[in-house]
Amino acid sequence: MISARAPFLRTQLLRIAVPLAVGVGVLIAWEGLVRFYQVPTFLLPAPTAIWQAFAANADNLMLSLWVTLRITLAAFALAVAGGVGLAVLFSQNRLTEMALFPYAVVLQVTPVVAIAPLILIWVGLDHAERALLILAWIVAFFPMLSNTTLGLRSADHNLRDLYKLYGASRWQTLTELQLPSALPYILAGMKISGGLALIGAVVAEFVAGSGTSTGLAWRIIESANRLQIAKMFAALFLLSGLGIAIFFALTLLEHLTLRRWHESAVKREI
Amino acid sequence: MPSLLTLAPSLLTLARVGKTYDDGTPALAGIDAEIARSSFVSLVGPSGCGKSTLLRIAAGLTRASEGEVRWQNGARPANLGFVFQDATLMPWARVFDNVWLPLKLQGIARKAAEPRIMAALSRVGLAERADAFPRELSGGMRMRVSIARALVTDPPILLMDEPFAALDEFTREKLDDDLLTLWRDHGLTILFVTHSVYESVYLSQRVLVMGTKPGRIIEEVAIEAAYPRTAFRESASFHAACRAVSSALRKGVPA
Ligand SMILES: Nc1ncnc2c1ncn2[C@@H]1O[C@H](COP(=O)(O)OP(=O)(O)OP(=O)(O)O)[C@@H](O)[C@H]1O
Ligand SMILES: [Mg+2]
Numbered sequence: 001m002i003s004a005r006a007p008f009l010r011t012q013l014l015r016i017a018v019p020l021a022v023g024v025g026v027l028i029a030w031e032g033l034v035r036f037y038q039v040p041t042f043l044l045p046a047p048t049a050i051w052q053a054f055a056a057n058a059d060n061l062m063l064s065l066w067v068t069l070r071i072t073l074a075a076f077a078l079a080v081a082g083g084v085g086l087a088v089l090f091s092q093n094r095l096t097e098m099a100l101f102p103y104a105v106v107l108q109v110t111p112v113v114a115i116a117p118l119i120l121i122w123v124g125l126d127h128a129e130r131a132l133l134i135l136a137w138i139v140a141f142f143p144m145l146s147n148t149t150l151g152l153r154s155a156d157h158n159l160r161d162l163y164k165l166y167g168a169s170r171w172q173t174l175t176e177l178q179l180p181s182a183l184p185y186i187l188a189g190m191k192i193s194g195g196l197a198l199i200g201a202v203v204a205e206f207v208a209g210s211g212t213s214t215g216l217a218w219r220i221i222e223s224a225n226r227l228q229i230a231k232m233f234a235a236l237f238l239l240s241g242l243g244i245a246i247f248f249a250l251t252l253l254e255h256l257t258l259r260r261w262h263e264s265a266v267k268r269e270i
Numbered sequence: 271m272p273s274l275l276t277l278a279p280s281l282l283t284l285a286r287v288g289k290t291y292d293d294g295t296p297a298l299a300g301i302d303a304e305i306a307r308s309s310f311v312s313l314v315g316p317s318g319c320g321k322s323t324l325l326r327i328a329a330g331l332t333r334a335s336e337g338e339v340r341w342q343n344g345a346r347p348a349n350l351g352f353v354f355q356d357a358t359l360m361p362w363a364r365v366f367d368n369v370w371l372p373l374k375l376q377g378i379a380r381k382a383a384e385p386r387i388m389a390a391l392s393r394v395g396l397a398e399r400a401d402a403f404p405r406e407l408s409g410g411m412r413m414r415v416s417i418a419r420a421l422v423t424d425p426p427i428l429l430m431d432e433p434f435a436a437l438d439e440f441t442r443e444k445l446d447d448d449l450l451t452l453w454r455d456h457g458l459t460i461l462f463v464t465h466s467v468y469e470s471v472y473l474s475q476r477v478l479v480m481g482t483k484p485g486r487i488i489e490e491v492a493i494e495a496a497y498p499r500t501a502f503r504e505s506a507s508f509h510a511a512c513r514a515v516s517s518a519l520r521k522g523v524p525a
Contacts, residue, residue, distance in 0.1 A: 158358040161331050165352055166375040166423075176374075180362045261361045261403050 045230035050237065053230035061219060061231075065238050068201055068215035071129065072246070075136030076197035080190060082137070083144020091152040091178065092170065101149075108142035112200060116207035132204045132215070139200030140193040147189030151182025184262050187254040194246045202239065216242075280304040281342045281427060281459050282328060288336035288484075289323055297323045299484040301337070305427070305461055310453055312470035312477045313463045314515060316523055320485025321463045325352075325429050328461065348376075351420030351428040355435055357412035359404040359419075365391070366400040369419045376423075383422075390422040391415075393452060410441040414448075421452070427459040435465060446473055447498075454497060467519070471511045472503055479515055481522020489518035 027047045033039075034046040041049055054061060086104070090097035112135050120131045155178050163173050205217035216235050223232035258264065287301040297320040305311050313321050326332040328339060330346045341347065349372070359368045369390055373383040391397045394414035404412055413433060420428055434442040446469060453460055464470050470477045471493055481488040491514050495502040502508050 156358060158354045158356065159360065161326075162352065162354075162358065162371070163375065164331065165329060165350065166372045167348060168375045172375060177360070180360065183362070261405060263405075 042227050042229050045233055049230045050233040053228065054234035054237075057231055057234065061216075061235060061238060064214055064216045064219045064235070065242065067129075068198070068205075068217070068239070069242060071132050071136055071201040071215065072198045072242070075133050075140055075201060076190075076194055076246075078133075078137050079140035079144050079193050079197060080186075083141055083189065083193070084148045084186060087145055087148035087152055087182075088174065088179075090149055092174070097149075104142060104145055107138055112139050112203055113207050116204055120208055128208050131208060132201055135204035135207075136197050136200030139203070140197035143192040143196065144186070144189045147185045147192075148182055151185025151189075152178045154185065155181035184258055184264060187250070187257060191247065191250045191254065194250050195243060198239075198243050198246060279307055279342060281307040282461070283340040284324075284328065284337065285340065286337035287324070287327060287334045287339065289320070289327060289332070290335045296484040298327075298334075299336075299486050301485075301487055303478060303487060305459060307342070307426075307459055308457050309476065310450075310460045310462065310474045312474035313461065313480060314465070314467060314470045314477060314519065315480030315485070316482055316519065317465070319480045319482040319522070321480060322431050323485070324480075325431050325461065325463055329429050347426050349423035349425050351423065351425035353413075353416055353420050353428065353430040353433045355432040357404065357409075357416040359412060359415055361404050363403075364400070365396065365402050365404065365407070365415050368404065368415055369422050371419060372423045386422055390418040393421060394418045394448065410437055410445060413437065413445060417449070417452075421456075425458070427461065430460065430462045432463050432465060434469070442469070447500075449473070450497060450499075467512050467515045471508060471515060472499055477511075477515050479518040479522065481519075488522045491515050491518065 031046050031048060034044060039046075045053070086100070090101065115138075116131070116135055119134050120128065123131045123134065159177055159181075160173070163177055168176075201215065202217040205215045206221065216239050219235040220232050220239075223229070223235060282303075282305040284301050284303045287298060289298040290296050301324060303311075313324065315321050323332060327334045329350060329352050330339075331352075339346075359365075360371070363371075366387055367380075369387045370380060370383050373386065374380070388397055388400065391400055394417050396411060396414050396418065399407065399411065404415065407415065417433070434445050437445065449460075450473060452458065460474075462470070462473060464473075471491075475493055477491040477493065478487050479489045479491065480486065491511060493511050495505075495507065499508075
């Protein structure tokens with residue numbers, strides 16, 4: 001086991017170092033080209049200009065980052081709880097599944113942009129953050145529901161028979177067979193849903209607009225209107241950074257949870 | 271010819287058992303069989319003749335459409351052992367916890383179950399691997415874990431559905447011998463489904479040969495050789511028995 005760790009760490013390191021090197025290379029080329037061709041800042045600011053804009057507006061931008069992060073995480077947590085909870089309910093009762101699943105699909109296929117104004121009016125314009133939360137949740141919810149539903153069904157049929165043979169209760173079958181079988185599906189759903197929660201939060205804020213909220217999306221609109229393109233880029237980078245951080249955190253969670261037993265996570269020795 | 275074995279009380283009786291699946295597939299018709307306590311009975315037949323269906327009906331996992339399944343003590347023993355063709359282990363659980371499963375479902379705590387779990391693992395020679403995850407084991411070892419799990423409840427009968435079919439010849443022979451030892455040491459009753467004529471003759475006292483369309487028992491071949499059968503396997507009578515089973519098999523497949 002110890003000896004297997006060294007090459008593992010090396011590949012992980014490469015996995016981070018190589019894209020990082022590419023990123024740095026692109027930044028340098030970007031800087032060089034912008035300077036060489038003297039591209040105006042309002043078209044394409046150089047990385048150094050973006051950094052300056054960030055430093056100048058750090059307080060304001062970090063506050064917006066915090067707002068967006070808060071909405072994203074809350075929407076994500078509610079999506080996970082709601083999706084897994086509803087999927088469990090569906091697995092226990094076919095009738096509820098038949099009754100409700102179509103509506104979950106309706107919720108999924110309706111563009112969030114189209115229902116945003118309605119939600120805003122319903123929760124009240126002075127509670128914009130609550131509306132953003134609901135909208136982000138709608139976007140993030142469905143992958144959790146559908147993945148968990150699939151996962152709960154994917155328990156090995158022979159194992160199901162075995163549980164039946166030994167007189168397992170429904171609760172035992174659910175907690176000891178179906179949920180563990182669904183775990184890889186749930187984690188895959190979380191990876192999708194985590195990204196979607198962020199997208200949902202941003203899109204919702206774009207639609208809500210008008211300064212009632214102060215997340216990163218609003219900073220982008222605001223900077224664009226004032227032609228502060230460098231600041232806009234700074235907000236954009238923060239947004240991507242947040243997305244990447246969420247993705248990495250969930251990938252790590254998946255790895256730590258599944259590495260001992262699931263095919264997708266187990267490192268094969270060659 | 272009546273042997274002592276047929277006089278032993280029958281643990282499991284199948285009477286005129288038939289099965290037609292919901293989609294109309296006629297899987298079994300008119301199956302009569304008696305499985306005596308402490309006997310080793312094999313079921314051979316071509317693919318799709320209903321061997322698995324019969325075993326599942328015996329285990330109570332599938333309902334028979336006709337006939338009945340009778341157990342000596344009235345009801346199906348709750349601690350009956352079932353071994354599938356695949357090891358069918360929970361990949362997220364260690365070997366120890368996989369074997370614990372039947373006891374856990376009966377409400378026996380991990381600590382209290384430990385002696386029985388370790389005993390079952392020792393019986394299949396895997397006590398040292400209790401902490402391993404299934405995927406860290408070879409196919410043969412996984413199969414042993416599966417058998418240990420079936421044995422942990424001290425079952426009166428073991429129903430095995432082509433348990434070693436996926437293994438290589440060498441491993442299979444080894445596990446066959448281990449199974450015979452377990453059977454003889456613990457007075458088990460075993461109903462064993464296999465594709466292999468050789469395996470059925472080597473292992474069992476009675477071979478029930480099945481035919482298709484619909485699945486039925488067309489012949490019964492008694493194998494009278496004493497155990498252990500290592501010498502028997504090389505003998506002319508072994509080959510004669512294999513030929514008898516094979517020709518019965520050919521009769522069961524409509525041309
Ligand atoms: N759940 C099911 N629904 C419908 N038909 C089924 C079902 N299970 C089995 N059958 C059919 O019943 C027949 C017997 O199947 P079974 O699995 O018992 O055969 P088998 O003898 O075990 O075959 P094999 O040796 O390939 O395992 C087959 O024709 C099969 O297609
Ligand atoms: Mg079968």
